[in-house]
Amino acid sequence: MTAVLARQVAEAERPAARVLLADADNDRRRELAGLLDRLYQVRAVADGEAVLHEVRTSPPDLVILDLRLPGRDGVDLVKALRDAEATHLLPLILLSARADEDAALQGLDAGADDYLVTPFSEGALLTRVRARLTTARLRKQSARRVAEVSKELESFSYAISHDLRTPLRAIDGFSRTLQAAYGGDLDDQGRRYLERIRAGTQRMAELIDGLVGLSRITRATLKRERIDLGTLARRVLSGLVASEPERKVEQAVANDLVAQGDARLVVALLESLLGNAWKFSAKQPQARIEVTSEPRDGDLVFLVRDNGVGFAMDYAKKLFEPFQRLHSPSEFPGTGIGLASAHRIVTRHGGRIWAQAAPGQGATFYFTLGEPT
Amino acid sequence: MNRDQVILLVEDNDDDAELTVMAFREAKIANPVLRLEDGVEALDYLFARGKHAGRDASDKPAVVLLDLNLPRLGGLDVLEALRADEQNKHLPVVVLTSSTEDKDRLAAYRHHANSYVQKPVDYDQFVTAARQLGLYWTVLNVRPPDGW
Numbered sequence: 001m002t003a004v005l006a007r008q009v010a011e012a013e014r015p016a017a018r019v020l021l022a023d024a025d026n027d028r029r030r031e032l033a034g035l036l037d038r039l040y041q042v043r044a045v046a047d048g049e050a051v052l053h054e055v056r057t058s059p060p061d062l063v064i065l066d067l068r069l070p071g072r073d074g075v076d077l078v079k080a081l082r083d084a085e086a087t088h089l090l091p092l093i094l095l096s097a098r099a100d101e102d103a104a105l106q107g108l109d110a111g112a113d114d115y116l117v118t119p120f121s122e123g124a125l126l127t128r129v130r131a132r133l134t135t136a137r138l139r140k141q142s143a144r145r146v147a148e149v150s151k152e153l154e155s156f157s158y159a160i161s162h163d164l165r166t167p168l169r170a171i172d173g174f175s176r177t178l179q180a181a182y183g184g185d186l187d188d189q190g191r192r193y194l195e196r197i198r199a200g201t202q203r204m205a206e207l208i209d210g211l212v213g214l215s216r217i218t219r220a221t222l223k224r225e226r227i228d229l230g231t232l233a234r235r236v237l238s239g240l241v242a243s244e245p246e247r248k249v250e251q252a253v254a255n256d257l258v259a260q261g262d263a264r265l266v267v268a269l270l271e272s273l274l275g276n277a278w279k280f281s282a283k284q285p286q287a288r289i290e291v292t293s294e295p296r297d298g299d300l301v302f303l304v305r306d307n308g309v310g311f312a313m314d315y316a317k318k319l320f321e322p323f324q325r326l327h328s329p330s331e332f333p334g335t336g337i338g339l340a341s342a343h344r345i346v347t348r349h350g351g352r353i354w355a356q357a358a359p360g361q362g363a364t365f366y367f368t369l370g371e372p373t
Numbered sequence: 374m375n376r377d378q379v380i381l382l383v384e385d386n387d388d389d390a391e392l393t394v395m396a397f398r399e400a401k402i403a404n405p406v407l408r409l410e411d412g413v414e415a416l417d418y419l420f421a422r423g424k425h426a427g428r429d430a431s432d433k434p435a436v437v438l439l440d441l442n443l444p445r446l447g448g449l450d451v452l453e454a455l456r457a458d459e460q461n462k463h464l465p466v467v468v469l470t471s472s473t474e475d476k477d478r479l480a481a482y483r484h485h486a487n488s489y490v491q492k493p494v495d496y497d498q499f500v501t502a503a504r505q506l507g508l509y510w511t512v513l514n515v516r517p518p519d520g521w
Contacts, residue, residue, distance in 0.1 A: 161474060162470070169471075169496070174392075
């Protein structure tokens with residue numbers, strides 16, 4: 001069966017859509033109902049209260065609403081339908097007289113999808129009804145698909161976090177026991193192999209944690225609030241100082257770095273960027289980390305700058321991909337998840353992130369957090 | 374303090390069960406560890422029924438270490454059954470699992486778990502966790518009065 005034919009068959013087999021027609025004019029209601037009845041399951045009512053009753057008791061797929069219904073202002077009715085959870089996305093076509101076109105426009109503002117000014121042709125009505133039904137169906141399909149995908153992602157991430165850790169724990173636990181109980185029977189080489197096995201499992205565990213963290217960022221609900229990046233950055237930096245108190249790092253965090261963002265996610269973003277700045281400036285005798293902002297193209301751009309080892313811009317494209325690393329683990333440890341997380345956090349905010357660096361000249365990471373601050 | 378009181382380990386994975394027992398031994402926790410493989414058997418044991426019929430049900434473990442993903446009856450269902458039972462509603466239950474997912478943590482506390490501990494992948498950390506768990510639940514923790 002060709003795709004086109006398959007689609008036509010599917011079209012034919014789909015149960016007829018339910019259309020609710022609300023029109024106070026008896027003649028026109030009968031006429032329109034007759035016209036629509038050839039293609040759809042039609043219910044026709046003559047007043048506003050009946051509309052609200054119908055959408056509750058037998059939910060339609062589309063409503064055609066004459067703006068002049070007795071008992072209820074048409075625009076109010078549109079608002080009422082849009083405010084209710086169940087009819088929030090219900091396709092809504094308004095009918096209005098030429099003299100009432102202003103009301104129709106108000107109806108569009110209130111959330112109606114389309115309107116027709118009387119008199120209109122059969123074709124004008126049927127085309128609009130068909131188009132609105134198709135849009136609604138596609139919207140439903142993609143919402144369903146998004147729900148499916150996010151559910152798949154959730155179980156996938158659960159499997160990673162739970163099921164992959166268990167065998168890893170066995171490898172680490174039993175090689176540790178082997179080391180403790182039978183280490184004496186092994187020569188140096190044998191004991192080194194055991195060390196390598198354990199180091200490998202630890203690395204794998206870190207990667208799993210990183211991946212789980214990454215998928216958590218994707219799934220987290222974004223709660224935008226007023227945050228001060230300066231305060232958050234200072235907090236993250238003091239954590240880094242506490243982890244290596246012997247290091248001397250000059251910190252320059254600007255005041256008044258106010259933004260709208262999800263505090264938890266932005267802290268994770270700063271942990272990634274400042275953690276990198278901290279790590280890659282470790283070999284610098286006079287390490288310096290700067291956090292500041294500057295306006296650019298109408299956006300407020302935040303900067304995290306260090307004077308560490310930097311990197312060649314040839315590799316900048318790969319920076320934000322998971323598991324991509326520009327340094328060997330012996331040079332600088334890491335999983336290659338940090339900047340991927342940073343990228344995802346910024347993207348979830350509707351912002352952008354990019355970097356500027358040169359080998360031996362430090363690195364600067366720039367990001368925006370979407371909506372104007 | 375009761376060195377004879379059983380630590381009940383409900384764990385379906387043989388490797389994890391053996392590692393947990395080893396970790397307790399290494400941490401010098403002397404209490405016997407009884408390992409059961411799934412939720413149904415755990416409830417049979419605690420309610421003294423099925424193949425554990427005739428056991429003295431008032432002889433309670435010091436603590437139950439409960440995995441969440443178990444065959445037949447899951448950890449949360451076990452918790453729910455225990456909390457609904459007059460004789461076991463105060464029984465100390467520690468959820469011991471690989472997962473750190475928010476939904477698991479939330480569900481465990483919602484079902485009145487006494488504690489939630491993630492099994493570390495690193496065996497040395499696992500031994501540390503076992504030592505702290507063992508000392509806390511067999512020595513430090515004071516149980517509810519008899520006849521509860």
